[in-house]
Amino acid sequence: MTDYAAFRLEVRQFLEASLTPELRRAGKLTTSVFSDFESSMAWQRILHAKGWAAPDWPEEYGGPGWDIHQRYIFQEECKLANAPSIIAMGIQMLGPLLMKYGTEAQKTEIIPRILSGDDVWCQGYSEPGAGSDLASLKTTAERDGDHYRVNGTKIWTSLAQHSNKIFCLVRTNKDVKPQAGISFLLMDIDLPGITIDPIVSLDGQVEQCQVFFEDVEVPVTNLVGDENDGWSVAKSLLEFERGGHNFTIDIKKQLGKVRDQALRIRGRGGRPKLEDPVFRTQLAEAEIEAMALEQTELRIKGSFAAGGNPGALSSLVKAVGTELSQQFNELSVDAVGRAITPYFPEGLDPHFEGETPVPDYATTTMAEYINNRSATIYGGTAEVQRNIIAKQILKL
């Protein structure tokens, strides 16, 4: 049996030695699922050198060969040590998908470059006007000899401005049921005919883009899976996206942060806000929800480990994890009060060294609150998760 305590110590020592103060600052200043881009990539390169860049990957593809508990410990320690996040589109999404559906050529050419960070991938799924109804997508890829000619647009493409590659769902057949005519296609992002429009988010920053395709020629060898079979490829990816995340780790971090904030803010009577019985009770109730979520994630992990398929339970965890995380955002907002108001984006740059109008403990609070509203929208909205539960578990 694996000695998990020893493993945790090993991870902790590695993080201690490898995380520079700038990287830790980047982790601390993270206000969404993405950290500062350069910091993320720098951290990925460090992890890659150690063989730890893709904790979930099998050893044959360069994974560390960890079991499910080791992966959890690793994630948890990274979070506690304020490591920047690793960009998910390559390692979490495309990598596993290519292992399952990719050709040999795709596996040998693409997967190593995902791991090393030589390629940065972004995801082209959503379209303006499609939203939760992915099957209604309109971007077309017409076969023309050994190429597809791609026309259309994708939206909410995170980090497209930093990426050199994009994977897309495209319509290759209009004459069948919506879901039957979709294919999964890989592209270089600098192909002629691709343009990228950054989208300013509500927090004032750019994380997402709209990508336009005008007569873009893509070799047919860039297809993943069979032509018109992109829907099943995509669905498996949605499941990675939904089930691959350990919400508890993030939420425990949030809990610690709120406690810290509520200790630093003086409430009525000059006593720490944490001693206010009403606030303390709300925090305890949220903590109990977090414990319930944690135990549910452990149940799912146990079921995975026993070879089971948690199925729609991952929808449950997605719904609860995102909503609970939003609840912690609100507790943070309640705790720090007026300190959420300053808009001082310079202070979110890990390299900034000047004075800020907002105290350390509240620097990211408002941006996190704003950005995390998306958590119940992307990767299947809260409503879609409930539809899935109603259909697949309750059979309604």
Add this chain to the structure above:
Amino acid sequence: MTDYAAFRLEVRQFLEASLTPELRRAGKLTTSVFSDFESSMAWQRILHAKGWAAPDWPEEYGGPGWDIHQRYIFQEECKLANAPSIIAMGIQMLGPLLMKYGTEAQKTEIIPRILSGDDVWCQGYSEPGAGSDLASLKTTAERDGDHYRVNGTKIWTSLAQHSNKIFCLVRTNKDVKPQAGISFLLMDIDLPGITIDPIVSLDGQVEQCQVFFEDVEVPVTNLVGDENDGWSVAKSLLEFERGGHNFTIDIKKQLGKVRDQALRIRGRGGRPKLEDPVFRTQLAEAEIEAMALEQTELRIKGSFAAGGNPGALSSLVKAVGTELSQQFNELSVDAVGRAITPYFPEGLDPHFEGETPVPDYATTTMAEYINNRSATIYGGTAEVQRNIIAKQILKL
């Protein structure tokens, strides 16, 4: 301008003089919208002698000629003085409906007997299998000369066991759209072919019945409104039922009750539960909701008084009033804790004088909690109210 303070005093003095201890006990021991039947009727006779049995009726029908504020004051004072409730089916529902749709004969014969309590009316609307979908009702009335022959069944008929009259919605034409073939019919409840099955409610008591009709012959003169026009008659009644109630009065009473309970129960550290800051805060939040509801009721009253039609706002008040009232039930349950458990129906009889295993302040708590779950079901469910708001106000 009316001197409302003087009016309030007059009402208060009358109540002081007229409410016997037994009647007040009946009021106190009320666990649903209905008080002990005999007490209600006794109180109605006393009010009738004073000319106050039907506060909302115009003077020509024997109403006291009060304006909207006087009626509110009267209701409020009755509630505060623990008067038993007056049964609504005659005075609140059928009376105003006959004034609007009744024939002259119906007006002169029926209305005075409603007022005096000589007739006790019950309502036959719902059917098993119909629920919120009133238009799908199946009880038929076939024309046969100067009679209808009625067959079918009605359910949730409150106090049928105590009534001598019933008004019903019946289907008089099956060949048209469901809503178009409905008529509104009055019946003696002792007609041959009518049988009454009491329904035991969840609190162990009987308040509602199922009524069966087998070839019941009803004179056509008992029709209210035109044949097949029962839907518009019924709809106006639903509006009386929805808008006629001042939820704030009941809820303020509940608020006072919870405060009293929370003062009597010792919580942690032996201090009154009311001093527990978490409970006190919950109570304050509920009180603020009650204030918002009160001000909304006043807005509607103002709009009524100005000749306006509050329309779907009465759905809003019904939804909020019933749900808030349920919230106060829960606060009571939280306040008294384990004292809700004894089932001791003898203690709910206003004439009972023995010992009970449950303290005064908690005698009705559990029965109220149970019975009030129906508040969001009858008179248009909480969901139907939201459908109405979505359709009529939001135009969705």
Add this chain to the structure above:
Amino acid sequence: MNEEQQMLLDSAQRYLRDTYDFNSRRDMANSEQYISTTHWQAFAEMGWLAMPFGEQHGGLGFGMEEVALLSEEFGKHLVLEPMLESTVVAGSVLTYPGVAVESSHIDALVSGEKIYALAHQEPDTTADIDNLSAHAQHVANGLKITGNKAYISAGAVTDYFIVTAKLEGQLALFLVPKDAEGLTVTRYKTYDGRSAANLAFDMELPFSSLMARGDLARSAFMTMRDRAILGASAEALGAMQAALDTTVDYTRQRVQFGKPLSSFQALQHRMANMLIQIELCRSLVGAACRALDAGSEDARRLTLAAKVKVTSTARKVTQEAIQLHGGIATTDEYVVGHYFKRVTALESWVCSREDALVDFIRLTDAA
């Protein structure tokens, strides 16, 4: 689930399905009897009353995990017999290491011959352990104890009460037979179809009736409370799962406005929310039981968390079950309202949600 647990579950499901249909249960609840001696004997014969006891007591040595399995089934069938009160709660005190009690009592409990119940709650209070009015003092040949206890679950069928009182400023636990001189037992039914009693006492007891005092009494009490919380939570879990299942079935069959209710998206989302909340409870109750059985450091904190979460969820879920049914659910002859009444009674049994939350915060901040 291991093989033993599967066998226990199978036998419980079989027995309850075959003998414990809703109508028979309802007749029993409405009768003048409080519990069925036939069922009680059957429970004893199947070993259910011996479950958590060690082999030295003729028990099966099962842990809270197995108690929870059975309690969950009891919740689904609204079982009236006081397995939790006697076996789990009283049993936990009687067998707590160091507690002074004659072994014949344990034999009587395990065989089902006698029923035991905790008498702790006092009138006009919540169940705070530190503010008892009942008090005891030494007298010539034993102890004199004076006070009132109220709302004792299963109290009408109880043979021996475990009475809490202050003795010289400390918590003390007494074993008191129902017919003790100076003890008045007022028996009555409860809204969840069970029985209860209030006690008024001013009685002299032999010294042997003092089972524990001081730290021992306190730790026996707290251990008992953990088990009561988890047994009740598991029962509530069964009740709310059954309430959801009933609701799902009903909405599939019930047609309104030309479509089954189950096809309305607003209702689908509400049932999905019920399921989500139930599953979260299931995770916490399971984890707390395993932690308790393993003697883990975080067992009590998980137990209190389970109490808080299950109490709110069971209330909400059973309310929703009634609302989604409509009128039918407000009648005595339909099952779903009985789940609502049962979980309401469980809310405050032995430990209130509020007490659990306060203790949870205390434990959390002390860590």
Add this chain to the structure above:
Amino acid sequence: MNEEQQMLLDSAQRYLRDTYDFNSRRDMANSEQYISTTHWQAFAEMGWLAMPFGEQHGGLGFGMEEVALLSEEFGKHLVLEPMLESTVVAGSVLTYPGVAVESSHIDALVSGEKIYALAHQEPDTTADIDNLSAHAQHVANGLKITGNKAYISAGAVTDYFIVTAKLEGQLALFLVPKDAEGLTVTRYKTYDGRSAANLAFDMELPFSSLMARGDLARSAFMTMRDRAILGASAEALGAMQAALDTTVDYTRQRVQFGKPLSSFQALQHRMANMLIQIELCRSLVGAACRALDAGSEDARRLTLAAKVKVTSTARKVTQEAIQLHGGIATTDEYVVGHYFKRVTALESWVCSREDALVDFIRLTDAA
């Protein structure tokens, strides 16, 4: 609504519709200017900056009802200019009976020539009036005041700060020009597209800068707070109503799974709930304004109730508006997220929900 109110509302709606479209507002918020002097001048010319002042100050003598009408429109259009901060809040203090201030200040405020704002909040605290760190003491030619203030709304465009500090253990109010010696003003933008400032000071002021102290200061402060609460509540009401209207429009147009979003019952019920909650807020805000204008005994209690209710509702409604829109609402170029940011900033402005609730309880229990 009376004729004067209708005229005010009409002119506000007209002006804002014609000149304050979302894109111009967004450009202004993203520019290096904090507010539009053109708008500010227009506000002054239309008398909006004079609204609540008596005729002796060249004002219109309007009450909170009229301020609320205008604030609600400001909320719908996300107006950036500090009418609430300067006219309503600072103006309330400057014109409070007994407060010592030169009338030229009021002229400057009413004409829009100068902007005034409250500097009360301190770093690392909530806005508790009884726990100020800033303090003043008498010195040779006046007073020396020392301390820090933070997150002063409109602070970057403010000419005069109304600074709270303790003087000999009592609350005192000072009027401090932005360029006072010993005062450091740190100006910055806020997430809701407006400006703010932090102050650090260790300065000597003439005795004339002390406007009020002790009971007078306290009652001027509390009156100001009532007005700030209701102005902010009305603005939040406008913002949440606009958020709902936008959502209703959007779901009518947006097709998913072959149907407009607005036809999904689950979404209809959620929008109905938004409407219900907004209407409840509207009732409370209206009642509180009328009570304040009439000097009713229950005015403060209604005001605090409005604060509590509006704060929770505005948060929930604008969150729902984003959720029902989906991705589009998380972008800077779409209006609905800006309502969310604005009501979030209003939550803690001058008075937090928590403070309002505690004071509400205090008033209720004292009655």
